[in-house]
Amino acid sequence: MGEGVLVVGAGAREHALVWALARSPEVDRVVATPGNAGMAGLAECVDLADDDAVVAYAAAEQLWVVVGPEAPLARGLADRLAAAGVRVVGPSRAAARIESSKADAKRVMRAAGIPTAEAVVVHGWREAEAALDRFPAGVVVKADGLAAGKGVTVCEDRTEAAAALRALLVDDALGPAGRTVVLEERLAGEEMSVMVVTDGTRFAYLPPARDYKRLGTGDVGPNTGGMGAVAPHPAWTPALADEVAARIIDPVLTQLRREGRPFRGVLYAGLMLTAEGPKVLEFNARFGDPEATVMLPLLEDDLFPWLVAAGGGPWPARAPRWTGAAVGVVLAAPGYPGRVATGIPITVEPGEGAVVFHAATVRDGAGRLVNGGGRSLVAVGLGSDPETARKRAYAQVERIRFEGAQWRRDIGETSRPGR
Numbered sequence: 374m375g376e377g378v379l380v381v382g383a384g385a386r387e388h389a390l391v392w393a394l395a396r397s398p399e400v401d402r403v404v405a406t407p408g409n410a411g412m413a414g415l416a417e418c419v420d421l422a423d424d425d426a427v428v429a430y431a432a433a434e435q436l437w438v439v440v441g442p443e444a445p446l447a448r449g450l451a452d453r454l455a456a457a458g459v460r461v462v463g464p465s466r467a468a469a470r471i472e473s474s475k476a477d478a479k480r481v482m483r484a485a486g487i488p489t490a491e492a493v494v495v496h497g498w499r500e501a502e503a504a505l506d507r508f509p510a511g512v513v514v515k516a517d518g519l520a521a522g523k524g525v526t527v528c529e530d531r532t533e534a535a536a537a538l539r540a541l542l543v544d545d546a547l548g549p550a551g552r553t554v555v556l557e558e559r560l561a562g563e564e565m566s567v568m569v570v571t572d573g574t575r576f577a578y579l580p581p582a583r584d585y586k587r588l589g590t591g592d593v594g595p596n597t598g599g600m601g602a603v604a605p606h607p608a609w610t611p612a613l614a615d616e617v618a619a620r621i622i623d624p625v626l627t628q629l630r631r632e633g634r635p636f637r638g639v640l641y642a643g644l645m646l647t648a649e650g651p652k653v654l655e656f657n658a659r660f661g662d663p664e665a666t667v668m669l670p671l672l673e674d675d676l677f678p679w680l681v682a683a684g685g686g687p688w689p690a691r692a693p694r695w696t697g698a699a700v701g702v703v704l705a706a707p708g709y710p711g712r713v714a715t716g717i718p719i720t721v722e723p724g725e726g727a728v729v730f731h732a733a734t735v736r737d738g739a740g741r742l743v744n745g746g747g748r749s750l751v752a753v754g755l756g757s758d759p760e761t762a763r764k765r766a767y768a769q770v771e772r773i774r775f776e777g778a779q780w781r782r783d784i785g786e787t788s789r790p791g792r
């Protein structure tokens with residue numbers, strides 16, 4: 374008899390996880406909570422009202438639990454599941470602080486000697502304004518806490534930095550998440566999202582990806598949760614893998630073990646490939662979104678044994694292998710990343726060599742597919758090479774009707790972004 378898995382979340386990342394798990398020969402039941410309308414046929418979607426209900430349901434149904442988003446991890450859902458004897462993939466609340474507090478992540482990196490941007494942590498407006506003098510070459514203002522990808526401002530000048538600080542520290546725009554602020558040196562280079570599966574000591578790489586954080590084509594406009602992704606990252610090499618392992622992944626895992634909070638699950642390192650080598654921009658305690666939508670379809674090996682390994686099970690003998698290329702284009706509702714309208718009808722006609730992952734889509738009273746949030750779909754093109762994947766992704770976008778949708782035209786283009 375196969376295993377049953379409950380995926381927690383409603384996004385494209387969770388849709389991609391459900392899609393990968395549904396293909397596993399070891400899994401015969403996939404459930405998602407709350408899931409989304411795109412998962413029909415792959416997973417049962419159940420509406421579990423809160424963490425208590427998730428724990429009770431998973432225990433009663435004897436399911437593995439894979440926690441997709443950061444918020445439940447930061448609340449301690451993995452600890453609660455483990456305490457109830459449920460097998461869970463996702464770090465403890467203490468380990469997830471590496472994502473839920475950017476100040477904590479900076480302290481860990483400093484303690485472990487991990488390359489990262491120079492930074493100071495500030496709490497008040499005056500202290501923050503004075504600290505700006507220390508970053509003459511450009512500064513990035515980061516809310517300490519979780520902000521769904523919207524807590525970071527990469528500043529063009531001091532005026533913009535002061536405005537970003539004022540919003541967080543004077544106007545309280547993000548509430549408690551923004552009352553502690555990390556100010557850091559602005560780094561230049563190409564970004565890379567590296568994810569590993571880990572049991573706290575051992576780790577294995579998953580396909581490295583490139584995320585596109587800015588809203589607009591040409592890498593302009595505000596930062597978002599991610600407007601597209603490609604995998605594998607064109608700059609990934611065996612030598613870089615060794616360097617990232619030795620300078621970043623091993624040290625952070627060792628440091629967290631030393632601090633009595635081993636990290637088990639999927640650890641995401643957001644890197645900037647600078648002239649001085651890779652430096653860490655952030656750690657996340659989970660799969661990236663949209664990165665998961667381009668990484669998971671490339672795996673040649675079953676994902677499930679790796680999730681089991683991260684959840685305390687046996688460690689597979691051979692590292693995961695991947696092949697081909699994937700390009701994912703996010704379609705976001707009008708207004709994103711600000712206020713968005715929901716309930717906009719969506720139709721998707723499947724295209725060749727493509728998969729469409731949904732995020733927070735629902736069926737309305739009339740049974741129509743409608744959006745339920747900002748980022749609503751990811752059109753993923755697959756191919757043996759990046760250019761084929763890119764063409765298929767955009768051909769798929771053309772087969773989607775979603776009034777007023779915003780998407781970038783340059784995902785997967787080979788020219789390097791300006792920053």
Ligand code: AMP
Nearest residue numbers: 490513525527558559560586643654655
């Ligand atoms: P984070 O959530 O910390 O990864 O920041 C979100 C995005 O802001 C990153 O993916 C980068 O595009 C940008 N960013 C963050 N930190 C820096 C930095 N020190 N220098 C330049 N860009 C940055």
Ligand code: GLY
Nearest residue numbers: 598599661662663
């Ligand atoms: N795409 C960035 C993230 O998942 O945090």
